[in-house]
Amino acid sequence: MTSTQTPIVRMQKLHKHFGSLHVLNDIDMEIVPGEVVVVIGASGSGKSTLIRCINGLEEVQSGSLDVDGNTLLPNGKSSQALQTIRTEVGMVFQQFNLFPHLIVLDIVTLAPMKVRGWSRQDAEETAKRLLERVGIAAQAGRYPSQLSGGQQQRVALARALAMEPRLMLFDDPTSALDPEMIGEVLDAMRELAKEGMTMVIVTHEMGFAREVADRIIFIHKGEIAEQGSPEQLFDAPQHERTQSFLARVLNH
Amino acid sequence: MDVNFQFDWSAAFSSIPYLLPGIPWTLLISFGGLAIGFFIGIFFGLLRISPVRWLRWPAIVYIEVFRGTPILVQVLFIFYGLPQLLGGPINALVAGIAAIAVNSGAYISEIVRGGVQSIERGQREASLSLGLSRVQAFRYVIWPQALRRMIPPLGNQGIISIKDTSLFSSSGSVSWYVKGRSISPPPSPR
Ligand SMILES: Nc1ncnc2c1ncn2[C@@H]1O[C@H](COP(=O)(O)OP(=O)(O)O)[C@@H](O)[C@H]1O
């Protein structure tokens, strides 16, 4: 990554409250195209909230947020920009959130047809190519309930990629999976990272984080406590908070 | 005290021929009323969960009034009160269908609300994250799933409404009610 590039995400002095709970406290963050950023931190520290702000699933109360040239204003006052951002930013959720009433092929083609206005034929061609790529082409005619967790999460990845996003967000994509299925989802993400996709990933898979990340961000109680390359963060953490967190997660 | 009462089965069987002609009326009133009630229910059910407060309150009033009062009162109002307001008699069949429609509509509104609200938040979030508008998310993702969950309670409401048509006589008027009242004794003094 080069620091001369224009960032695709720029957050400045972002604050987010849930009622009296100050969930995000003065966040400054920039992400450049092609960068893979992994967000780590204890449960409840605000990791999900942070990445959900990027595509406007959470409203912020103050600060500025720019995504690919679109400015999101605090308190939900920018619906057009929001719409544009959401078509450019894909997201994979912890609980998959597939559409249970649709077969896999229709799940993947829905947004390209309704939002981008593609013909069914174009959308299906793209969908089949993506399903092939994540290794579930054979399941195209099935319903989500007929698939394993790992397969479902790969469908979710294909669904997001079908919109040809410029940025992908992953909110703890493997933590709802049985251990033997984590690998297949991480493999698909690894592949995507190699192809140069810009990615922001919340995960507890520290080995994976070290391997794919250009930068690790450690969140503590809604603040960016420390960030740096995987080597800096994992091998020589500066802050006591980071050290104790890593000691806890790496020792089992 | 000896209970000296016998159910007269022969009377029950022999009355079947008198009841049969009422079946088409019952079906017409209940299915006609339910069909209209279904659309009323969708309309007010969706208003009820609208993010706009001034759209919600008319729905709340309608739902609470018709769920909170006995259907017999509603029927009497439609058969006797409404003609007075309108200044002319109304067709008994129309009145019956209207009664079932507004009554079932209130319950169906709540079924619609329950169905929509039972869909996990993640469905909407996933839809929005793909760039679908709120209306598209509702139409293509939330509503089809909600509709499936509404089928069992809608079936129950259908059965209740069919039974409710017994409030109208088999000939499609409420004259039995007037007759029934005329032959029942006045409250006995204590
Ligand atoms: N919709 C919500 N309403 C109220 N509090 C919330 C909501 N979502 C998250 N929180 C709270 O905000 C904090 C941060 O949550 P989250 O971002 O999910 O943390 P993480 O992903 O790091 O586990 C937690 O204390 C959580 O309970």
Ligand SMILES: [Mg+2]
């Ligand atoms: Mg989380």
